[in-house]
Amino acid sequence: MRASSETISDLLLGARDILPMAFAAATYGTAFGLVATQSGFSFLQSFTMSAMVFGGSAQLVALDQLTAGAGVAAAVVAGAALNLRILLITASMRAALIQRPWWQIATGVHLATDASVALMQTAKQRGALASYWYLFGGGALLLLVWVFSTSVGAVLSRGIPDPARFGLDFAIVAVFIALLPGLWRGKRDLAPWLTASGIVAVFVLTIPDFAGWALLFGAVSGAVVAGVRHEE
Amino acid sequence: MKNEIWLTVIGLGLASFAIRLSGYFLALRLPQSGAWTRGLEALPGCLIAALVALMMLKGGTIELLAGGTVLLVAARTRNLPISMLVGILIVAGLRQFA
Numbered sequence: 001m002r003a004s005s006e007t008i009s010d011l012l013l014g015a016r017d018i019l020p021m022a023f024a025a026a027t028y029g030t031a032f033g034l035v036a037t038q039s040g041f042s043f044l045q046s047f048t049m050s051a052m053v054f055g056g057s058a059q060l061v062a063l064d065q066l067t068a069g070a071g072v073a074a075a076v077v078a079g080a081a082l083n084l085r086i087l088l089i090t091a092s093m094r095a096a097l098i099q100r101p102w103w104q105i106a107t108g109v110h111l112a113t114d115a116s117v118a119l120m121q122t123a124k125q126r127g128a129l130a131s132y133w134y135l136f137g138g139g140a141l142l143l144l145v146w147v148f149s150t151s152v153g154a155v156l157s158r159g160i161p162d163p164a165r166f167g168l169d170f171a172i173v174a175v176f177i178a179l180l181p182g183l184w185r186g187k188r189d190l191a192p193w194l195t196a197s198g199i200v201a202v203f204v205l206t207i208p209d210f211a212g213w214a215l216l217f218g219a220v221s222g223a224v225v226a227g228v229r230h231e232e
Numbered sequence: 233m234k235n236e237i238w239l240t241v242i243g244l245g246l247a248s249f250a251i252r253l254s255g256y257f258l259a260l261r262l263p264q265s266g267a268w269t270r271g272l273e274a275l276p277g278c279l280i281a282a283l284v285a286l287m288m289l290k291g292g293t294i295e296l297l298a299g300g301t302v303l304l305v306a307a308r309t310r311n312l313p314i315s316m317l318v319g320i321l322i323v324a325g326l327r328q329f330a
Contacts, residue, residue, distance in 0.1 A: 020312045045237050052245025062244050072236050076243040083248045085283075088275050090255030097256055109252035114283065117276045118312070125310075167324030170298060173287045174319030176280055177299050178306035183277040196278040197285035204289050215282050222278030227271030 007133045014137030017122050021115040022142055024171035026149040027163050028056045033153020035060070039067045043154050050150040054113060054143060056172075058082040061212070081212030088219055089116050096132045108132060111139025114176070121182045191229065196222030294330060298322040 029050065036046040041063070053059050062079030066072070090097075090109045093116065097108050112135075119138045123130035163169050183189075196218040203214030262268050288299055298319045306315040 020316055024316065040233060041237055042234075045241055049241040049245065052241065053248045055248060058244065058248065062240055066236060066240050072239045072243065075240045076247060079240075079244040080247040080251065083244075083251050085279055086248070087251050087255035087258065088279055090252045091259035091262075092272060092276055094256065094259040098260070105256065106253070109256050110249060112252055112255075114280070117280060120276065165324070165327065167298075167320040167322070167327065170295065170319050170323040171316055173284075173291070173295065173299065174302045174316040175312065176284050176287065177302045177319070178312050178315035179280050180277075180284065180303060181307040182310065183280055185277070189274065189277055192274045192278050193281040196282040200282045200285040201289060204286060211286055215279070215286060218282040218285070219275060219279040222281065223271040223275045226274030226278070227267040227269075229270075 010131050010133035011137035011140075014119060014134040014139070015141040017119055017134075018115060018138035018142050021118055021138075021175055022145045024175045025056070025115070025142055025146050027168040027171050029146045029149030030153035030156075031163055031169070032056060032059055032063075033150040034156070035153075036063060036150070037154045039063055041154070043151065046150050046154040047147060050147045051143070053079065053083065054110065054146060055079075055083045055086065056146075058212075078212070081210070082215070084212055084216045085114075085219060086112055088216070088223075089114070092117075092120065093130075093135065096130055096135055100132060104132065108136060108139075111136060111143060113139065113142060115139075115142055117183075118175070118179055121179060125182060188226070188229070192222035192226040195225045294323055294326045297326065 032050070033046050036049070036059075037043075041049070049059055053062075058079040061082050062075040065075040065078045070078075090112045093108065093112060097105050100108065116135055116139060119135055120130040123134060199218035199221050200214045203210060203218070259272070262272065284299075288296060291299070301322055302315050302319040305318050306312070309315065
């Protein structure tokens with residue numbers, strides 16, 4: 001029985017640690033639901049998209065491509081390009097997922113988002129590796145909030161005050177910036193981080209439509225720089 | 233249009249799941265030592281740095297100011313909710329004058 005009480009406390013801890021990210025996701029999700037309804041999505045379509053794609057920027061970009069008349073294939077590719085970075089996150093969740101039954105692996109990877117990086121970071125600061133159920137608890141709550149806030153936005157669709165007026169659109173940006181000091185491991189991170197952000201900057205300033213690829217290419221290049229260098 | 237939306241929703245949903253799953257299987261195949269480990273360990277930081285760079289480039293002066301302040305507050309307090317709140321308040325406040 002000790003194992004199961006540990007499971008529950010990990011679940012709850014994960015859910016608690018995700019709260020700031022859940023708040024940011026709620027504002028973003030409401031905005032997405034609103035835009036989706038205004039672009040002709042039915043309630044069920046916004047709901048299904050949030051539950052299956054679980055990535056705000058990917059959903060917005062796909063929706064944008066579709067309403068711009070780019071067609072299904074272009075919309076899927078553009079959205080997928082933005083979600084490609086999650087591949088890097090599930091890769092770094094290896095330790096928590098390994099030796100789990102297949103259905104737990106399938107659920108665990110589906111719950112992976114940028115916020116999982118924050119959870120793994122928080123666990124590390126406590127001096128422990130993020131466990132499967134810790135990541136599950138945080139991810140599941142985030143998915144619930146995400147789907148719920150999308151639905152609220154889709155249902156109300158009108159009459160919601162513009163979130164930008166209250167600076168709420170900045171919540172998600174602030175979360176990622178606030179993660180940086182914790183992720184910083186000292187001088188050895190300088191070259192990889194400059195590489196990653198520099199490549200993104202060059203991409204955005206030259207070919208702004210390929211943000212998803214810029215993220216993937218930038219992050220991987222930074223990691224390569226970190227891998228190739230030897231000094232500690 | 234209705235069918236196009238459904239195809240996009242389902243297509244992107246399946247693609248996203250495939251992406252998530254392949255990250256894990258990719259990590260299983262990578263060697264767990266040396267350069268690969270150093271690279272994998274640096275990956276989360278590089279990814280968030282890249283995301284922040286992208287978001288900052290899209291923002292204006294207000295967002296840059298707020299972003300810089302959030303970074304300072306986060307470095308000092310290591311407190312995510314407080315840092316987030318400071319950022320939101322600065323952006324909301326400055327936008328009243330913009």
